[in-house]
Amino acid sequence: xxxxxxNLIIIGGAEDxxxxxxxxxxxxxxxxxxxGPLIVxxxxxxxxxxxxxxxxxxxxxLHLHDIKIIDIKDRxxxxxxxxxxxxxxxxxxxxxxxxxxxxxxxxxGTGLYESLKQAYRNGTLIVGTxxxxxxxxxxxxxxxxDDDSPRKVALKMxxxxxxxxxxxIDQHFAQRGRIGRLLGGVAQNPESLGIGIDENTAIVVEGSxxxxxxxxxxxxxxxxxxxxxxxxxxxxxxxxxxITDIKIHILPRGYKYDMRNRVPIPKRENKEDKNEDS
Amino acid sequence: xxxxxxNLIIIGGAEDxxxxxxxxxxxxxxxxxxxGPLIVxxxxxxxxxxxxxxxxxxxxxLHLHDIKIIDIKDRxxxxxxxxxxxxxxxxxxxxxxxxxxxxxxxxxGTGLYESLKQAYRNGTLIVGTxxxxxxxxxxxxxxxxDDDSPRKVALKMxxxxxxxxxxxIDQHFAQRGRIGRLLGGVAQNPESLGIGIDENTAIVVEGSxxxxxxxxxxxxxxxxxxxxxxxxxxxxxxxxxxITDIKIHILPRGYKYDMRNRVPIPKRENKEDKNEDS
Numbered sequence: 324x325x326x327x328x329x330n331l332i333i334i335g336g337a338e339d340x341x342x343x344x345x346x347x348x349x350x351x352x353x354x355x356x357x358x359g360p361l362i363v364x365x366x367x368x369x370x371x372x373x374x375x376x377x378x379x380x381x382x383x384x385l386h387l388h389d390i391k392i393i394d395i396k397d398r399x400x401x402x403x404x405x406x407x408x409x410x411x412x413x414x415x416x417x418x419x420x421x422x423x424x425x426x427x428x429x430x431x432g433t434g435l436y437e438s439l440k441q442a443y444r445n446g447t448l449i450v451g452t453x454x455x456x457x458x459x460x461x462x463x464x465x466x467x468x469d470d471d472s473p474r475k476v477a478l479k480m481x482x483x484x485x486x487x488x489x490x491x492i493d494q495h496f497a498q499r500g501r502i503g504r505l506l507g508g509v510a511q512n513p514e515s516l517g518i519g520i521d522e523n524t525a526i527v528v529e530g531s532x533x534x535x536x537x538x539x540x541x542x543x544x545x546x547x548x549x550x551x552x553x554x555x556x557x558x559x560x561x562x563x564x565x566i567t568d569i570k571i572h573i574l575p576r577g578y579k580y581d582m583r584n585r586v587p588i589p590k591r592e593n594k595e596d597k598n599e600d601s
Numbered sequence: 602x603x604x605x606x607x608n609l610i611i612i613g614g615a616e617d618x619x620x621x622x623x624x625x626x627x628x629x630x631x632x633x634x635x636x637g638p639l640i641v642x643x644x645x646x647x648x649x650x651x652x653x654x655x656x657x658x659x660x661x662x663l664h665l666h667d668i669k670i671i672d673i674k675d676r677x678x679x680x681x682x683x684x685x686x687x688x689x690x691x692x693x694x695x696x697x698x699x700x701x702x703x704x705x706x707x708x709x710g711t712g713l714y715e716s717l718k719q720a721y722r723n724g725t726l727i728v729g730t731x732x733x734x735x736x737x738x739x740x741x742x743x744x745x746x747d748d749d750s751p752r753k754v755a756l757k758m759x760x761x762x763x764x765x766x767x768x769x770i771d772q773h774f775a776q777r778g779r780i781g782r783l784l785g786g787v788a789q790n791p792e793s794l795g796i797g798i799d800e801n802t803a804i805v806v807e808g809s810x811x812x813x814x815x816x817x818x819x820x821x822x823x824x825x826x827x828x829x830x831x832x833x834x835x836x837x838x839x840x841x842x843x844i845t846d847i848k849i850h851i852l853p854r855g856y857k858y859d860m861r862n863r864v865p866i867p868k869r870e871n872k873e874d875k876n877e878d879s
Contacts, residue, residue, distance in 0.1 A: 500778025575841035
């Protein structure tokens, strides 16, 4: 799936479900445009019934009625042909929040995972919020200490769903003070672009390497390609990380970023896109 | 005082007072080397007696016994000739934590402020922790929302003590998720270098524009000189800030940074300085 960009909306968690619903309206719009049901995958959460019902109610209120809730309880479920078929014919697969390791440990290497990749290739919109956002990367951030200085031990990573390559995504970003842990992640391999997404904020990928930002917060892009020095490989686990010459961008609603060329695109340069400033 | 660099130790708050006391030992060492009493200025805190007594006890334990506590209660106190003389003949003036506006509103424009500047010119070590760290700048960070996306409204600033120019200092930096507010400050005038200091971490300025880092956390340097775009001047107060192409450095103990030339100096390049890695 290298360099393939389909349709993705990656949300930093806590998206507005009661007021303007800017992000979920974007999900509805793109799902309707593709056609087929929206499938809420509740694998990440410990409260699949409640979370599934809340999304169903919210999407119904936003005039999307073809909703299916699939709760994957075990790896046997994740190989069921009926679930796989539903994923393949869906307009959208929506990963809820919870624990990203629940998602990958249940779905990785199963028929449902193959169906998900197939669906993505065929234009199905993949949406993830919170844990669901982290898991779409090749390597995902699992846990790390919030509001702390960057340390080597601060970050645990694991293989993700590999839907989007070359990026490390972190969520609840400003709200939980996570820049330290994502800086640590990027320093470990600056080939990966760090993308920190605030709550009620999302990046929208639409078939190319350019994403645009929607929602009320900011997206922090951490570009480590110009790093001149880091002590990451010499550190004892509790020592503090050193990194020099990291480039970062803070991008709010309407701004774009080209992940392939690592170039931010300010809002003033894309005024022709009328729908993105709503 | 433009471009003048004397002796400063600027601490991000919550310095260790019970265990290794790395930072306070550095304060003791430099105070002894200058000669003269260490004056604890408790102007910032609402608990001057308790805070003063704690520092006195701690410094005594570190074998520094010539300690004076000066509590400035009002502007009249800040013009008392006896206090001014004590400041002028001191080895160190130590600003405690509390509220930085208490410091500047009590001391700004008084005889004690003049004496402080005079003492600094004459080699007295100036130390500030937490609120005492913020206030040494020309323009100081007063308050702002922690753990939030960068917003224009997020940051209130005020004229500081003007001991060190060209920098904006923020403290409790990683622990309170303050990168958003400091980014906003730097975007407002990228001529200012942003310096975010973690708890139990300090920068040591020793007569030149190069500081070195001591303590257990990191110092985050935000260099806005290469910013290519920001919406800061167009924003409504609650809108999210946009900034592209900010350069940052994460510097732990033993690393140095040249503020004038905006160049980080990794630890491996200054191995001749044996005392800084302790």
